[in-house]
Amino acid sequence: MTKNLIDSQEGIPGMMEDTGANFPPFDSATYGSQILWLVITFGLLYYLMSKVALPRIANILEVRRDRIASDLGEAESLKKETDEAIASYEQSLAEARQKAHGIAQSARDTAKADIESKNAEIEADIAKQLVAAEEKISAVKAKAMGEVEEIAQSTTEAILEQIMGSGVAAKDVAVAVAAAKAN
Template sequence: MSSTSSEHQSTGTVAHGGEAGGAFPPFDSTTYPSQLLWLAITFGLFYLLMSKVVLPRIGGILEDRRDRIAGDMAEASRLKQESEAAVASYEQALADARAQAGKMAREAADAAKASSDAARTKAEAELADKLAKAEESIDKIKQGALAQVGDIAAQTTQELVKAAIGGEAPSKDVADKAVAAVMK
């Protein structure tokens, strides 16, 4: 078995780069100081690279994005204020137009009412004038008719008396006095 063990050991050493001793180099305690040195050098180089090149670029990109976002927000705020002002202006114009339309409607209604009142007043005046003329005409006709009633009554009385007594009719003065006495 010792030959198998030496074969196995020889294949194992060949598989690890030909070193004898059998430990994986990062775990070999004899190489720790050089590994720590290279770790410090590599860390220092990465730190310098990050602090001098990468992080300033990333910071610049972030600052640009922040500025662009702030500018976009300011523009959006300005546009919002403009749109609110436009809406307020539109609503004010609409309210003014409604008020003007209401005023015009009231004025038109008042003008129509005034015109109607004037036409009615004129028609009433014309009707009152025609009525006064008609009443005056009726009074004249009535006065004329009443004046003729006495004459007609006197003539009728003369004719009735003539027919009743068969003689001569009484005089006009006598007939007028008789009619006047009856009418009182």
């Protein structure tokens, strides 16, 4: 059957006929010319790459390297500025805290001194009032003690008059009150 198929294809135009020739890249008779054209093509490509494409790529890489280096330098300088700003801020904050602490301490000391002076004034005023009150009490007490005899005599006379129904001599009542006071 395959033989019939091969026989039937012989008459078809465009079908390969076995002429005994090999595929040109594998033909040993064309190796020399193929190698020559390979060397010429490789040389031209190498020349074009080394003179046109590679310098452009090298230039692009150089520009990128320079840009990266400048960006890193700028970032480093910005980092230094930031560190300096942070240090300055922390120092200012510490100074402000110290100042606030000093102001608070000063305010406490001033308030304490003011309170102590007011307390001293109040204590002095209270002492004056106490002395005045003691003087008044002594005066009232002395006056009351001076009137006690009189009150005792009049009270005794009134009681005796109620009990006895008649009056007693004031002289006798005064002597009895004096005797009771002495005991």
